[in-house]
Amino acid sequence: MKKKVYSSLDEAVAVVPDGARIMFGGFGGAGFPNNLIQALVRKGVKNITAISNNCGTRDGELGLMFKNNQIKHVIASFPGPHANHFQERFAAKEVTLDLVPQGILCERMRAAAAGLQGFYTTVGVGTEVAEGKEERVLEGKRCILEMPIHADFAFIKAHKADGLGNLTYRLAARNFNPIMAMAAKTTIAEVEELVPVGSIEPEQVMTPAIFVHRIVQAKGLHYAG
Amino acid sequence: MKKKVYSSLDEAVAVVPDGARIMFGGFGGAGFPNNLIQALVRKGVKNITAISNNCGTRDGELGLMFKNNQIKHVIASFPGPHANHFQERFAAKEVTLDLVPQGILCERMRAAAAGLQGFYTTVGVGTEVAEGKEERVLEGKRCILEMPIHADFAFIKAHKADGLGNLTYRLAARNFNPIMAMAAKTTIAEVEELVPVGSIEPEQVMTPAIFVHRIVQAKGLHYAG
């Protein structure tokens, strides 16, 4: 059977081509796949579409990828006050941005995960977010049509993984990671601990193995930026 | 602060009026709120709309409620081969049925839970399920519009509850229960064990307390029917 565990970060990301659409987990400094991102920086992939709540914290998280001009388009909810490399590229029109309300970002990814073709929401009605989107009244409420966000890859960070790909997360480092793991074609997880198959209680698995395709253990760079 | 824990089943369901829309958890004999259902039978509520994967197993699960003609309309995915009381009422046109594919049943409840106003799916296109529903092409696929399923109450079964309403489920007795807990206005949970607040690990809570409004400990009738 095909093994999911890779021995190096570089090997784990070797499959990512230029032009890929990649979801990146993490929020508020917790749960970012910083080590995988560093591997992408080393690999030097170009023209990436990044789907991420934010756009880096100085050099940390996605920061270096913007500094190196590896990302051409971002779908994000809150680029962030310390995303200076992103802001410079954005001001220079070297990267384009699609701003999405945070919960709708989650739901659009989940729609892709769940094989749904779009959904209606009241969120964003009457705002800039609604521009260019279909609007109608359902259940007596004005709402707009939001479409799934698909991706080639999800880069996520978990606490524990077994060799099959079952994952657990620590505390609030869970955030976007389980949603992105479900939504992308190929999910690459960096994990703090590799544990034997069977040692995660079946009831306590947070991301079932079916959603995880590549696993690499990574220590250090836990809280980059 | 308002207490959520009730000391008797009858007290827990006292709030349910005639004509209520109620979701009932459980699948394959596991995770049914059998004790709460018995209390509804004793209370004798009428004209209930039941939202449930199935329609009882002989007298068990929802069986007695059909036998007593307490349910006037059902939204279900698979009434089931042993739902004889339902089938009799159905044949006599004393109960109406809205058949929904099982995953779409889950998603329509989740849409209600998540404040979404409807979604498009390929499931059911070209089948009886699509009759009367809007159809269009999105992402190059024929799909139909499915609407949220709301409810006044969710009757669910959990393994453990703390006094705030945090819940865990055993094994495959989880099934529909967490979805229904999120989707209904008022969620009433029967649980096997009441545990002190703080004794369920925050990472291992399966239904957060915000979704649970009434809790009652119930033993016996674990596997009715």
Added chain:
Amino acid sequence: MPAETVQEKALLEKPRLTREQIAQLAALELPDGAYVNLGWGIPNLIANYLPKEITVYFHSENGILGMGRRARPGEEDYDLVDAMKVPVTLIPGASFFNQADAHLMTRGGHLDVAVLGGFQVSEKGDLANWKIPGAKGSGGIGGAMDISAGAKKLIVCMEHITKDGAPKIVKNCTYPLTCLECVNTVVTDLAVVDVTPEGLVLREIAPGWTPDEVQRLTGAPLKTKGRVPEIHLP
């Protein structure tokens, strides 16, 4: 009795594969490491016939991944049942999740293979498997519509013909539909048939049967690519 009918009658009396053999044959379609959902009926027998050298992760729509064999007497836990209410066991690395996530898996294209029973499969891969026209009672859909809409590969296991001798592989389904253009492969007691953009292709054939004989019991044209190999069960 016209000659043709005599011939048909003789055909109907020729030995066909058993339900167990259909399951055994379908088991060979499962790749190592696959995530698989098995429906009611013949598909449910497949788990008994997995080649020893492969591991397959069975999904159940009530929220289990990594279902193992059925529970032995005394081992049953009625909180751990499959979609048919039968007490089962787990394999190492199993997980539980809610029913919405279980169908996120089915509908979202996460299952590598789903195997369902069928009443009819059309030339284009339409499936009818949930309702017999005129049957009494309410009927029931269950998970079949979500599963057939979403699986990466959908295999249907069924007898090739009805008890009355009518073909179940047809030009157009006359039974209520489950899903349009979803079936990839049909495994019957007479043949393995692939649904392709060019039409139905007869891939393998039951021992002692000729393509022409199978065609006569089939309601839509079967293409062949060279000689059609005979089914060999391990």
Added chain:
Amino acid sequence: MPAETVQEKALLEKPRLTREQIAQLAALELPDGAYVNLGWGIPNLIANYLPKEITVYFHSENGILGMGRRARPGEEDYDLVDAMKVPVTLIPGASFFNQADAHLMTRGGHLDVAVLGGFQVSEKGDLANWKIPGAKGSGGIGGAMDISAGAKKLIVCMEHITKDGAPKIVKNCTYPLTCLECVNTVVTDLAVVDVTPEGLVLREIAPGWTPDEVQRLTGAPLKTKGRVPEIHLP
């Protein structure tokens, strides 16, 4: 200088509530047992001013229910941070969940109260709080649109006027909108104002101010129901 402008200038120099006092005032709007989300800015100060006799469950959109106080030095765990990246603690009975479920709670009407900062609130309860027209950079929405669309009760905490003396409670928002008709109550350094079907109602007023004075710093008509009580902080 016309008399009116002199009067306005005098008004702008009158003492108003501090940001901490606005937070303290908003804290009184939280019922016992409520599930509450606090946004950036003044709302984030509210947790410090909760009446001792009530318990409130704080929700954070990164997937926490039951957030406690901020972590003390040495106590920080950077996997346990609030939506502002600040290390926090938990209260007993807390839970974690993913970001989609966190916003299922915000959008789905599960939060009893949300308190957000604001740039402008209109007569109808429209909120503008995410983007200043002409500001440099990309801007960012975050969770504000989901939260304001879904909370059972939405309170906005803000200064009554901008630094330039312009009203922030207006007839129609001129800043980019966050959500239409979502605000229930505005708590400012001058007043507590309820958004009702009949228009804005001045419910309480800062010590030393008259309804007429507050009206002159407000861009939309304020109704009063009898005498307007003065704000009393505990």
